Amino acid sequence: MNKQLFDYANRQYQLRDYPTALIAFTECLQDASAPLAPGETGLLYHQIGNCLIKLNNPTEAIQAYTQASADPQYAAISTVECNLGMAYASLRDYEHAVRCFRLSVEEGGNETPYKAYMGMGNALMKLGKTAEAGVAFREAALDEANPDVTKALLNLGLCFMALDRPLDAVASYESALPFEMKPATKNKLYANLGQAYVAAGKMTEAVGAFEEALRDKTYFLSDAASVDYQRAIGVVAQGQADATQMLPVADVSGLDVAADGMPIGDGFAGAQDPFYYDDLPQDENFPGYLGMYDNATDGQDHFFNSTDKEIEQWSKGIAKKDRKRRNVGLKIAVAFIVVVILAAAALVFAYTQGYGYPTQEMVAKELFADPSAAADSLFSGATSPENAKTMTEFVAADPDARVDGVNRSMTESEVFVTATTDEGGQVTYRVSMVRDLASWKISNVELYFASQS
Incomplete structure (x- = not known):
């Protein structure tokens, strides 16, 4: 490794000049005149990842850290x-x-x-x-x-x-x-x-x-x-x-x-980093650490x-x-x-109280996000494809539909959803669901009016 270039990168990192440090660490990694010793590839990718984190680029940091973790000689x-x-x-x-x-x-x-x-x-x-x-x-x-x-x-x-x-x-x-x-x-x-x-x-x-x-x-x-x-x-x-x-x-x-x-x-309260991460440990071989x-x-x-x-x-x-x-x-x-x-016991209790995954709210949201493309998997096995299609035809598509409430029980539930139509009006629906193992399936969709409550 080019120790002089590495120490320079460390100093720039300490001075919080992360763009310059990133360039220097990258050049150190690519310097063909100074071959890398075992473990130094992981070391450099580690520090490149740290620089990218400091520069608020976690996506590329993930790539760098992944390269570092692939070095079996890195400690x-x-x-x-x-x-x-x-x-x-x-x-x-x-x-x-x-x-x-x-x-x-x-x-x-x-x-x-x-x-x-x-x-x-x-x-x-x-x-x-x-x-x-x-x-x-x-x-x-x-x-x-x-x-x-x-x-x-x-x-x-x-x-x-x-x-x-x-x-x-x-x-x-x-x-x-x-x-x-x-x-x-x-x-x-x-x-x-x-x-x-x-x-x-x-x-x-x-x-x-x-x-x-x-x-x-x-x-x-x-x-x-x-x-x-x-x-x-x-x-x-x-x-x-x-x-x-x-x-x-x-x-x-x-x-x-x-x-x-x-x-x-x-960000942590009072912290300067975009999120919590570790810098490198000290190592007597590299005083700049x-x-x-x-x-x-x-x-x-x-x-x-x-x-x-x-x-x-x-x-x-x-x-x-x-x-x-x-x-x-x-x-x-x-x-x-x-x-x-x-x-x-908590899982059993949640089951008896009508909870599951996906939840009733999640199933209803998926239905209203795009009723015309609603997958058959949203509906219960007892609902024929024809009935499912009929029910979805009068559902107003609204990705931001509001869930007004849920009546839960162990085997059946009702979800009340208000959707906004293309004309700006609001329509409320009652979506009936039945239990399907841990999840919920739609059994019926109908308009709901306050007088029905």
């Missing part, structure tokens, strides 16, 4: 796979993202698996695989290399809430409280804890959590959290310390931490120039965090066992 494959996962996730290709994150944690030598586990959990949440996402967030929280377990614990709490396990969500949120975090994050944590308490019927504790969230007067509750706060205040005012039974968790969308947790593809850490100067000079007393205080702080982390791990391990046990 940082786990990092490359994690970066690949983030790149796929930024393009909303969550299936490929999960596969890459899994490869990242399965590869040997991954010193920061929490990054892959966090990305995996986010992608699984996008895919609706809540229980699996919870497992990933739990692993991220248990990783001793994780400098900020609060994000993992917040997301784990969200998973428990989505699985209708508010008491376990409470345990997860409470486990995060001892850790240092920004005031805004702690306010969000208390707001989420308040909602979990309400869902668990613990109204006194809920009022206390909400008041902590609002104490510094810089935080505003979401609409759903505000409703829960007022509900808790009302119960406590009536002299009831706790609700008589746990309240159903019907809507987790109002929780103050979005289901993404750490947003994928849209250290300069490729964006945060290389964040506190390093201070650390290396610290007095013995400062280092001792720093070590005590790390030891204290390690003790907290071990306690959190025990709590999480105990709390999360129920997810594994209940995963199958």
Whole structure:
């Protein structure tokens, strides 16, 4: 490898001159006068991918990272796979993202698996695989290399809430409280804890959590959290310390931490990168590597120039965090066992409540997107092709048709849809569906009028 050109590329990368760094790394890769040693092909493609990420070009970055991962002599494959996962996730290709994150944690030598586990959990949440996402967030929280377990614990709490396990969500949120975090994050944590308490019927504790969230007067509750706060205040005012039974968790969308947790593809709060990714590790053979850490100067000079007393205080702080982390791990391990046990039960429960995949809403949307081209697969086996054609002929094509409501049961459902005609009028339909294993099929489509309700 042309070491001089490589070091120049590193310096430009450190200076955030990513276009120049990209050109230099590419020239280094193509320099026939300096043959590449084993592993250096993966190294250069890795850095080319990082430059492309910095330039907000995840599609080409995926191609570069794929080339890097194909080099069997490259030692940082786990990092490359994690970066690949983030790149796929930024393009909303969550299936490929999960596969890459899994490869990242399965590869040997991954010193920061929490990054892959966090990305995996986010992608699984996008895919609706809540229980699996919870497992990933739990692993991220248990990783001793994780400098900020609060994000993992917040997301784990969200998973428990989505699985209708508010008491376990409470345990997860409470486990995060001892850790240092920004005031805004702690306010969000208390707001989420308040909602979990309400869902668990613990109204006194809920009022206390909400008041902590609002104490510094810089935080505003979401609409759903505000409703829960007022509900808790009302119960406590009536002299009831706790609700008589746990309240159903019907809507987790109002929780103050979005289901993404750490947003994928849209940027972390306060972060400069388009999404989370790793730069290269240090390597004594290439001194320029250290300069490729964006945060290389964040506190390093201070650390290396610290007095013995400062280092001792720093070590005590790390030891204290390690003790907290071990306690959190025990709590999480105990709390999360129920997810594994209940995963199958949750699927059965969802089936009995009328849920499936594709959902009733998805089937209805597909019908109205292009009724004339509606596939026979949308209709139940008991519906003849002639009847299906007759039903679709009077359906107004509207890709933006609005689903007004769904009446669900285990075997039959009704979807009410309002479509806009070419003339600008609105027509409401009742789409009847029947269960077909895990999915739903259309059995009838008819006009619906309010007087019929």
